[in-house]
Amino acid sequence: MASFAEYIAQNEERDGVRFSWNVWPSSRLEATRMVVPIAALFTPLKERPDLPPIQYEPVLCSRATCRAVLNPLCQVDYRAKLWACNFCYQRNQFPPSYAGISEVNQPAELLPQFSTIEYVVQRGPPMPLLFLYVVDTCIEDDDLQALKESLQMSLSLLPPAALVGLITFGRMVQVHELGCEGISKSYVFRGTKDLNAKQLQEMLGLTKPAATQGRAPQTQQPLCNRFLQPVQKVDMNLTDLLGELQRDPWPVTQGKRPLRSLGVALSIAVGLLECTFPNTGARIMTFIGGPATQGPGMVVGDELKTPIRSWHDIEKDGAKFLKKATKHYESLASRAAANGHIIDIYACALDQTGLLEMKCCPNHTGSMGTLLVYSFHTPYKTTLTRLYLKLSVFFVNIFGLNSFSPQTSREVKVSGAIGPCVSLNAKGPCVSENEIGTGGTSQWKVCGFDPSTTLALYFEVVNQHNAPIPQGGRGAIQFVTQYQHSSGQRRIRVTTTARNWADAQSQIQSIAASFDQEAAAILMARLAVYRAETEEGPDVLRWLDRQLIRLVRHSTIYCPYCPLAAHLCSACFSLCSYWLFTFMFHLRRSPFLQVFNNSPDESSFYRHHFNRQDLTQALIMVQPVLYAYSFNGPPEPVLLDSSSILPDRILLMDTFFQILIYHGETVAQWRKAKYHEMPEYENFKHLLQAPVDDAQELLHTRFPMPRYIDTEHGGSQARFLLSKVNPSQTHNNMYTWGQESGAPILTDDVSLQVFMDHLKKLAVSSAA
Template sequence: MADFVALEEQDGLRLSWNIWPNSRIEATKAVIPFASLYTPNKRKADLQVCPYDPVLCKTCGAVLNGYAQVDFNAALWGCPFCHTRNHFPSQYRGISEQQQPAELYQEYNTIEYIQQQAKPVMPPAYVFVVDTSVAEDELRACVASLSQALTTLPEYAQVGLVTFGTHVHVHELGFAECAKSYVFQGSREYTPQQVVEQLGLASKMPARKGGPGQPALPMPSSPGSRFILPISECEFTVNAVLDELQRDVFPTLSEHRPSRCTGTALQVAASLMGAALQPGMCAARLMLFVGGPSTEGAGKVVEKELSEPIRSHEDLAKDRAPHYKKARRFFDGVASQLVQQQHSLDVFACALDQVGLAEMKPVVDMSGGMVVQTDTFLNPVFKESFKRVFVAPGDPGSLNIASNATFEVIPSRGVKIAGLLGPAAAMDKKSSSIADTHVGIGGTNQWRLAGLDASTTLCTFYEITPQSKEAAGQDPHTSQQFYIQFITRYLHADGSHRIRATTFTRRWTDGSNLGELMAGFDQEAAAVVVARLATFKMETEEDFDATRWIDRTLIRLASRFGDYRPNDPASFTLNENMAFYPQFMFNLRRSQFVQVFGNSPDETANCRLSLNKETAQEATVMIQPSLFSYRAAGACAQVLLDVTSIAPDRILLLDSYFYVVVFHGSSIAQWRKDGFHLNPDHAHFKELLEAPKRDASSILQRRFPVPRLVDCDQNGSQARFLLARLNPSSTYQSQQSMSAEVIMTDDVSLSVFTEHLTKLATQS
């Protein structure tokens, strides 16, 4: 897998299969979908950036690349996708075999262009939507984080403020004489036109162009400039409003939940941004800070009476959640509005109760937003994650957030686009390269991404279509290779419009040659593709049994590619390129993506949003956590994700993406309680205690959202965070325990799972 990881580091690209069969039937027999995982905004130090516009094919629109057939004498290049011969533009007149532009070198498979004739750019805009129906200490903590964020933003950045509780308040920051706001009734549902008219934004003024290297600025008399202003003009006003912000004045009965109109607030804020900001002209983010469930107006998830519990997974499965479907339809409308405006929604859900994230999931997903979920605004998970959103591009820890992106896939003959899974929305572009069968967001080869960061990863599915013998015979080069190009057009964090093109080639093979196919199998990428597909099916297909589907897929794969004698499970072996795949599936079917028992719908939605967005390496950690061991006698070493890895004299570090666990064995914990680490004679023990904490800190610093850190001891209450993810090879049902720890579970172990797999796969 090291070679595939190296490819991901180079181009941000992983494929489930790196060698493809040349027929549709053989492709169906491969079981695992043919898909790619691509990170379009991956930052790397050696990225080639060209200060000029790309050369495009006049027929298919592909960008000139290193796989093009070039005739330097005639100044022509042949497109490897549609085989059209194109003329080089006049500025390429002097190129030769000795003097070639960067895009013709195959080592620059990923190259970026800065558009020269780009439209003017407005300053970035942030509209903060703050929940005031929370406890006083929660509100003060949220306000403190907002005030700190304002000090880190550049002076030209635009901000707006909306608060909500029983009603929605849109604060007019351009009115400095006193606090002034427009109030919307929380129980009503408003159309964008009604919001625009009530705020007096019906007429628009053109933007004033900025000076050289500066973003365009809104005209002083622009209607939107009363509500969304540069920080340099409204810093005193917005800080005064935040300092004087009080809890919702409407009283709450003791047996009721607070009145909270989250959906109406989002609808009003989205309409405000649509009227005040021109689509595609700036990076605009709608940031929601919510501390409880929506109980009022559109998007309501539960009634105010505490006697009515908030919906669970069982309620959703048995259609006992009276508000769920209506709320989903409402938020689908908000999602479509934000996508059309090219604005993103970020949700900071800080509450012990559910806030309705399961209903809001399509808004975050389609707009490319971010989610931070924790229990309180005082939690370091919220504070540190929120800080990282505003780290300047290029600084350590920056998310390198880009916006207003479109993502296009151009394949060569024999390959069609089936669809995409990821934080994107389909665009209405048709092409002959679109497959009839759709997977995920299909029916197009171009998608819109309102927001994307350095880890946003898109999963594209392909359909293999047989080539005619005549077409293959015309060009022997295309009969052996196929090509795919990703074109991402986006607004960079520095305000420049850029085009990134990644072009790659893989080769065809006879589908009956299983050895060649297996040589190109990327088991980590395949596991992530199957996990994304399984969660998508769970949410879109009624009565879909994910566990059974995963098991059947694995049995078919093992039966097809395993080496065995029929009806002899002991003879079963798998190629080394597939050896770990059953283990990934074992952990996937036990993970929070598939097993929803014990998790709320909001927690499940948050986990699936992360899986649908993160890179292959990070998603693999979500599916199968990494476990590291620390002992006094040796250095840190990776160990099996098994209960047998627990020992009294060992410290374990578990990285499961969403939380990081530092687990002390019973002897280590006792020595620490006895204060041995405080004795200078036991400096090595002090170093042993600090080593896993340093490694855990490095994980927390590089990941967004910041994971929860759990520091626990063996036999302690929080040890459950570790035990829940370990293979239960030693349970209360075991004949003899091989471990210092026993897991109280009825789940089967990996060895039992593998036994059943080999038995079913080898059946004739």
């Protein structure tokens, strides 16, 4: 029999699912005591080359409140041609097309290896893909030139039949007409007045095709207008138009910020797509070089002496534009999400640009392209190129009116989801009253999918303690994902999975062995990050600590050998191991929960990517990976601890957002002496080059492109490494100075060992 570790890996590879618990407590009371809820990390469109689409529509349960899809867990009566739904137990008749089925002639959806299956439900002509560029012209000439070159390059990477449009903004907003030959023509709007879709439609002289109401347009209808044209038709004209873009001509007085009408520009972009291409896959790609300073959505005034809001201002309720701007962008995000339109934000500036207020736009619309850098030059260009390359390969999954819904057994209900999704307010019998994240619904909309987009789903066991589940019973969950394929087909991917029930009193060891620490850690981290959006930082940390203490205390209940005295025995940590404590220690110090030394924009950027990445990438974000290079052997992973920082080592740290190479004190001195340029020290040259090669490989595959840092002992940028490692040795541990046991960190932060000791002490005192 496969171990739980192998079972978990097989399920993730086949179905893209990781549960926190792989054996479930059979009652609501026991599930509550487990502290970590039953939850799943689900990657709806996980790449499966061995998954051919089925060329017919799925068979659904006939009960109106269920509508589950036929799956391998259903009981089938081949003689009577009936099947019993494993969710509501409704007996259903097979359609006539299944007349030939038997025990030896089963359709694919009944085979155990097809717990994930994909159906083609609609064949048709390709739907148009739309790219609407919204470009800030209030940036320096050097950055504007780099941005124009990037946009011109991007045109060659778009699908030829894709529609493209251009809106530029500064003090005024210009909607460029692309159908004109030999002349540049645009409609100019004031940057201080908002417009709804109907007003915009009248001003631009656009008509809304009646046939497109409620569904995507077909190819026999006009698929373009004066403002949105196929790339292959306007490639040359648009390239010239981009090349001719100039800085905003309105003068900027000394001591003032340029007047930037970002809120109105985004509103016009959303309205333009809303009135011309509703319910059609589209991306609004917004390139900004500073904060909005006038009109709806402004985040700061034009006086340079007035700085943009900080965390301190927000805590003291001193950010006077925050609430009004946030409300404006939330309205735009809701309108865009309702029509399946994605809003990408590329913010390139030395100061903040208002991403905190605009975070709902990428978060609610499923953006994968949100970027926060300091310049429109090399790192930005590389990231944008990779985005378009991903679009050209995966645009099958990135556009369209995608929806996602789970179906559950009677004993389980859905509490909510955390990720790049919005609620569709679909009430049903499987919806829990206890909401977690985006709850109160059994169906969500995800405008932008890619193969790594991962949602966190939280469930609640509702079976009562006095209602035993029959021996051998299993709880089942079915995930149904609808999306648009590049061929024009609508597809449904169905994943059905089940887990055993167990009595927490008599089978605690089985439940404990099924605990997936990695999945549980990320699921709890997403909960903490979600709470951090609306609660004070210290309150979130206290909540996280209480959860850990409860988990330890719960573990001691089932440990007959623990005296509950001054310490906890090792058996008490069957549920919560050293690794989980280490992860939570680094989570408490991460930029997802700690706002110190991070601007509000940076925190929003980090949280956006954390809430959409898969488990592997999310683990790296919280607990970076550290590799050591030395003459003692090949590169090896080492602890993220100050004891790993040795003079004769080179360290490579991957934090997802940064790739850092750190040279120890001795190695740095050898490098300064240029030993690597001497023929007799060829091995030292290879040692220096090895981490660089590995870093370049990461830089070439990661999206968005990480920041590359090359530093050494005593260097100013070494702080990025020192702030991430566990400070097991500090200036307070004077006996470690001068010893070959690592580098002491000048900090007052507690170490992992102190954190764990204090946690154990609190758990024991609470349980006593």
